[in-house]
Amino acid sequence: MSTPVIGVLALQGDVREHLVALAAADAVARPVRRPDELAEVDGLVLPGGESTTISKLAVLFGVMEPLRARVRDGMPVYGTCAGLIMLADKILDPRSGQETIGGIDMIVRRNAFGRQNESFEAAVDVKGVPGEPVEGVFIRAPWVESVGAQAEVLAEHDGHIVAVRQGNALATSFHPELTGDHRVHSLFVDMVRAYRTRESL
Numbered sequence: 120m121s122t123p124v125i126g127v128l129a130l131q132g133d134v135r136e137h138l139v140a141l142a143a144a145d146a147v148a149r150p151v152r153r154p155d156e157l158a159e160v161d162g163l164v165l166p167g168g169e170s171t172t173i174s175k176l177a178v179l180f181g182v183m184e185p186l187r188a189r190v191r192d193g194m195p196v197y198g199t200c201a202g203l204i205m206l207a208d209k210i211l212d213p214r215s216g217q218e219t220i221g222g223i224d225m226i227v228r229r230n231a232f233g234r235q236n237e238s239f240e241a242a243v244d245v246k247g248v249p250g251e252p253v254e255g256v257f258i259r260a261p262w263v264e265s266v267g268a269q270a271e272v273l274a275e276h277d278g279h280i281v282a283v284r285q286g287n288a289l290a291t292s293f294h295p296e297l298t299g300d301h302r303v304h305s306l307f308v309d310m311v312r313a314y315r316t317r318e319s320l
């Protein structure tokens with residue numbers, strides 16, 4: 120079967136790092152900004168960055184509704200940090216004008232890991248990622264306050280939920296794209312492959 124084509128929403132944030140990680144995980148990776156570009160990918164990554172900025176730019180570029188429609192349709196999507204916030208059905212402390220794509224029945228708290236600890240690294244055991252724990256890079260990271268019945272918690276740190284999956288939507292508070300360890304991206308590429316196989320049956 121041909122290689123899956125995975126987009127990275129390229130409005131703001133660490134787009135290039137995700138493109139590199141996806142290519143290393145055997146996907147064809149390309150930036151996505153416009154609805155016509157979104158229509159051409161089999162799956163999408165929502166990068167880390169600043170979730171209010173990404174939200175406002177998505178509305179401005181006319182891509183917010185098409186994003187919601189594709190996520191509703193079941194397109195695999197993976198959000199890191201700000202991307203996790205974009206996938207939350209509800210933000211506890213949204214900034215004014217901040218919207219989300221939604222897709223995961225969870226409530227998130229932005230910048231939850233606190234000021235004095237704005238950035239840190241910690242070993243995180245992620246369900247579905249075989250072998251050693253993943254090196255979790257947390258940068259002004261959100262945590263997930265609670266999840267609904269459909270969402271599966273994949274990892275916790277310090278008693279807080281930091282990785283979640285619901286159907287074809289995957290989200291982590293931390294940034295595997297910054298570590299050179301591509302196992303989480305490989306998990307996502309596998310989700311995209313499985314989705315394509317189902318779609319073509």
Ligand SMILES: NC(=O)CC[C@H](N)C(=O)O
Pocket residue numbers: 166167168169170171199200201202204229230258259260261
């Ligand atoms: N590293 C990140 O993506 C930070 C997310 C940022 N704190 C936000 O609220 O969007």
